[in-house]
Amino acid sequence: MKRFILFAAALVLALPAAPAPVSAQKDTLTVALVSHAPTLDPHMHFERVGILVNINMFDSLLHRSTKLQFEPSLATAWKAISDTQWEFKIRKNVHFHNGEVLTPADVKYSFDRVLDQTKKSPQYGNIRAIKEVKVVDAETVHIITDKPFPLLLERLVFFPIVSKKHVEAVGDQAFGTTSPVGTGPWKFVEWKRDQLIRLEAFDQHWRGKPPFKHLIFRAVPETATQVAEVKTGGVDIIRDVSADLIPELKTHPQAYISSTPILRVHYVNLDMRSAPFDKKPVRQAANYAIDKATVIQKMMAGLGTQVATTVQPLAFGFDPEVKPYAFDARKAKELLAQAGYPNGVDVTLHSSSVAYRPVFEAMAQMLTEVGIRATPRMWDPGPAWNKFLQAEGKATQGMYGTWGNYSVFDADAVLHPLYHNEPGGWIGRWYARVEGLDKLIDEARSTVDQPKRKRLYSQIQQMIREEAPSIFLWTQYDTLGISKKVQYAARPDEWLWLYDAKPAAR
Amino acid sequence: MLSLVTRRLIRLVIVLAGVSLVTFAILQVSGDPIALMMPEAPEADRAVLRQSMGFNDPLPVQFARFLGNIVRGDFGHSFFHREPALPLVLARMPTTLLLTGLAMGLSLAIAVPIGIVSAVRRNSAFDHIATLVVFLGTSMPVFWTGIMLILLFAVRLRVLPVSGWESWAALVLPGATLATFSTPLLLRIVRSGMLEVINLDYVRTARAKGVSEWFVVCRHALTNAALPLVTVAGLQFGLLLGGAIITETVFAVPGLGRLIVGAIRQLDFPIVQAGVFVIALIVVLVNFAVDMLYIYLNPQIRVR
Numbered sequence: 001m002k003r004f005i006l007f008a009a010a011l012v013l014a015l016p017a018a019p020a021p022v023s024a025q026k027d028t029l030t031v032a033l034v035s036h037a038p039t040l041d042p043h044m045h046f047e048r049v050g051i052l053v054n055i056n057m058f059d060s061l062l063h064r065s066t067k068l069q070f071e072p073s074l075a076t077a078w079k080a081i082s083d084t085q086w087e088f089k090i091r092k093n094v095h096f097h098n099g100e101v102l103t104p105a106d107v108k109y110s111f112d113r114v115l116d117q118t119k120k121s122p123q124y125g126n127i128r129a130i131k132e133v134k135v136v137d138a139e140t141v142h143i144i145t146d147k148p149f150p151l152l153l154e155r156l157v158f159f160p161i162v163s164k165k166h167v168e169a170v171g172d173q174a175f176g177t178t179s180p181v182g183t184g185p186w187k188f189v190e191w192k193r194d195q196l197i198r199l200e201a202f203d204q205h206w207r208g209k210p211p212f213k214h215l216i217f218r219a220v221p222e223t224a225t226q227v228a229e230v231k232t233g234g235v236d237i238i239r240d241v242s243a244d245l246i247p248e249l250k251t252h253p254q255a256y257i258s259s260t261p262i263l264r265v266h267y268v269n270l271d272m273r274s275a276p277f278d279k280k281p282v283r284q285a286a287n288y289a290i291d292k293a294t295v296i297q298k299m300m301a302g303l304g305t306q307v308a309t310t311v312q313p314l315a316f317g318f319d320p321e322v323k324p325y326a327f328d329a330r331k332a333k334e335l336l337a338q339a340g341y342p343n344g345v346d347v348t349l350h351s352s353s354v355a356y357r358p359v360f361e362a363m364a365q366m367l368t369e370v371g372i373r374a375t376p377r378m379w380d381p382g383p384a385w386n387k388f389l390q391a392e393g394k395a396t397q398g399m400y401g402t403w404g405n406y407s408v409f410d411a412d413a414v415l416h417p418l419y420h421n422e423p424g425g426w427i428g429r430w431y432a433r434v435e436g437l438d439k440l441i442d443e444a445r446s447t448v449d450q451p452k453r454k455r456l457y458s459q460i461q462q463m464i465r466e467e468a469p470s471i472f473l474w475t476q477y478d479t480l481g482i483s484k485k486v487q488y489a490a491r492p493d494e495w496l497w498l499y500d501a502k503p504a505a506r
Numbered sequence: 507m508l509s510l511v512t513r514r515l516i517r518l519v520i521v522l523a524g525v526s527l528v529t530f531a532i533l534q535v536s537g538d539p540i541a542l543m544m545p546e547a548p549e550a551d552r553a554v555l556r557q558s559m560g561f562n563d564p565l566p567v568q569f570a571r572f573l574g575n576i577v578r579g580d581f582g583h584s585f586f587h588r589e590p591a592l593p594l595v596l597a598r599m600p601t602t603l604l605l606t607g608l609a610m611g612l613s614l615a616i617a618v619p620i621g622i623v624s625a626v627r628r629n630s631a632f633d634h635i636a637t638l639v640v641f642l643g644t645s646m647p648v649f650w651t652g653i654m655l656i657l658l659f660a661v662r663l664r665v666l667p668v669s670g671w672e673s674w675a676a677l678v679l680p681g682a683t684l685a686t687f688s689t690p691l692l693l694r695i696v697r698s699g700m701l702e703v704i705n706l707d708y709v710r711t712a713r714a715k716g717v718s719e720w721f722v723v724c725r726h727a728l729t730n731a732a733l734p735l736v737t738v739a740g741l742q743f744g745l746l747l748g749g750a751i752i753t754e755t756v757f758a759v760p761g762l763g764r765l766i767v768g769a770i771r772q773l774d775f776p777i778v779q780a781g782v783f784v785i786a787l788i789v790v791l792v793n794f795a796v797d798m799l800y801i802y803l804n805p806q807i808r809v810r
Binding site for chain 2: 039045124125172192193194225228231232386387
């Protein structure tokens with residue numbers, strides 16, 4: 001018995017002392033994320049949930065406005081000196097959370113850290129075009145790329161600058177777990193993994209103090225739990241509210257919904273190497289077969305916009321003159337007959353997008369109705385899907401997916417992974433076989449002449465709309481559920497830039 | 507006595523080695539973690555990393571290296587956390603043990619008295635109602651029970667927090683949810699165990715001596731009925747650890763289950779290995795304890 005009591009006492013001690021429920025306090029903003037990233041080191045992961053936390057603790061060289069314009073952040077001015085060299089002026093009198101002052105050496109160190117292959121940073125691929133970062137003088141840094149790199153500025157919007165002295169002093173592991181130090185609006189207090197990340201306003205932040213003194217990121221994996229938390233005031237902001245839950249929060253006295261179109265396009269990539277999608281009329285028929293307007297209205301709470309190609313309205317290079325395929329079942333059947341399938345054809349489509357399973361299945365039904373008899377196959381988004389993808393597309397005729405461009409607002413960020421045949425690329429190398437497309441994509445990514453790039457992307461959009469390497473569907477909205485105690489609005493880049501959040505006036 | 511303990515300990519080691527081999531094998535066929543670690547890097551860069559992490563060595567070599575490291579308590583560095591895997595796993599243990607311990611305690615606290623009363627007053631209204639209520643609990647999947655409890659106690663009545671692990675009140679709902687899963691079987695075992703012994707000669711003899719009815723029930727009958735209960739409770743503990751994963755997800759409890767599920771999704775081999783190993787170790791140890799408890803409860807086993 002005595003032993004048992006000792007054991008029970010040990011368990012009791014395992015529970016941390018309980019502070020008062022902080023979220024009820026007025027100067028605290030609590031956000032629910034589905035999980036925490038494995039590290040707070042902003043360079044050593046590439047996960048949305050981690051980025052959302054990091055941006056509130058670290059600044060990058062550039063910032064992006066809610067209108068998607070580049071704004072100065074740690075860089076006050078920037079210009080291209082040549083096709084492969086950029087100059088950045090670094091903001092003066094910026095303090096790190098530990099009191100140190102930001103120098104160009106910290107900027108150089110941050111880049112070198114990710115470019116150092118022994119550190120195995122998952123962000124290495126984002127900036128590997130950078131050949132060298134040079135400190136020119138006390139306020140100037142030059143970034144030199146190995147070839148023209150038009151996406152450089154995009155990549156710098158999330159490229160947090162860390163303190164060289166601090167990281168070297170505490171080491172990589174401590175920096176990512178117990179002592180992350182940046183220049184952002186909030187500084188680190190504590191991290192209980194998969195429970196909460198507690199931050200506190202940084203008094204010396206160069207923009208001025210943020211409106212909320214405390215910022216907490218809780219890890220709440222279950223959507224139903226998140227919704228219950230918003231209703232009871234345990235959490236102030238939740239993300240990714242699904243279409244079926246929107247009415248519930250819209251009508252709740254304690255909460256509201258904020259929604260905005262984001263950079264995420266839905267598509268079905270078609271395997272152009274094998275029958276039946278090796279024939280252009282079949283691919284076009286598939287595009288005519290989908291009643292996009294109905295899906296958006298009935299299944300996505302109206303929160304979607306039809307697209308002509310996978311290049312989205314929010315991305316640089318988008319051409320509004322290229323129009324979406326209309327829903328036309330008769331035309332689809334004609335095209336199918338023309339391609340030699342008057343009695344229809346069987347195909348199998350794959351998806352791992354659990355949230356959009358009903359949409360995926362409805363789409364398979366619509367294809368079936370025009371004669372493309374589609375069997376939808378759902379995969380668990382974890383290892384099973386990963387393995388399926390690595391089987392190099394041998395097993396598939398089509399793949400339903402969504403692509404968020406990794407938050408790069410540029411046509412290249414969707415065209416290259418989806419359609420370019422370069423070995424080592426993403427699914428494009430297995431699925432897409434559009435004559436001449438690779439060359440155009442390469443040409444557009446190897447110049448920083450924006451008007452020229454725009455012309456090339458127009459040409460590409462006309463080309464892929466005609467060749468239809470995908471079924472082009474719609475773009476998605478991001479929907480936040482927000483407590484009425486807080487004023488905030490969803491951003492088109494899916495960021496939670498909480499410096500803009502304010503206590504609601506009451 | 508000693509040889510029994512030794513035999514059990516040897517079995518423990520064999521089970522753990524087996525579990526490690528199975529986990530290792532399953533992870534090997536489940537895909538390539540490098541592709542998840544470097545999503546936008548070209549294949550050439552991935553190949554470098556793959557080589558440096560020893561993924562190109564023959565599988566037996568990798569397994570031997572893995573076993574050798576385990577013996578030294580080294581499960582490797584998590585691919586994503588960039589920290590040693592074992593401390594990460596151990597840091598989560600107390601939370602999950604507290605949750606499962608709470609559920610087990612709650613289950614026993616409900617199942618034993620109700621089971622005894624149900625057996626003593628067999629086929630009474632109490633017996634039927636108790637059975638019905640408890641089985642309602644078990645007929646519902648854990649995640650559903652959890653969400654229903656949240657809606658009732660946290661959203662409607664506002665007496666408990668929705669989720670989290672920051673206060674004592676937050677433990678109530680996950681503990682209760684998990685307990686609904688394990689209570690019914692324990693209740694059945696107590697009830698049927700009691701029924702089996704309650705009419706045996708020795709119990710009748712005790713009664714004949716004039717001992718009070720409750721003393722007979724608790725001292726004489728229950729001690730014998732406790733044997734199957736202890737066995738089942740030991741096995742249930744393993745199931746509860748599994749059920750805890752779902753409960754942790756619904757109630758946002760920062761336990762071991764969530765760490766492992768997250769690691770499986772990302773193919774973070776070291777974490778999965780360490781987590782499964784530690785859970786297997788706990789299950790084996792609990793059942794080892796059950797065996798020892800047997801010896802205490804039933805002197806016959808000691809003699810054999």
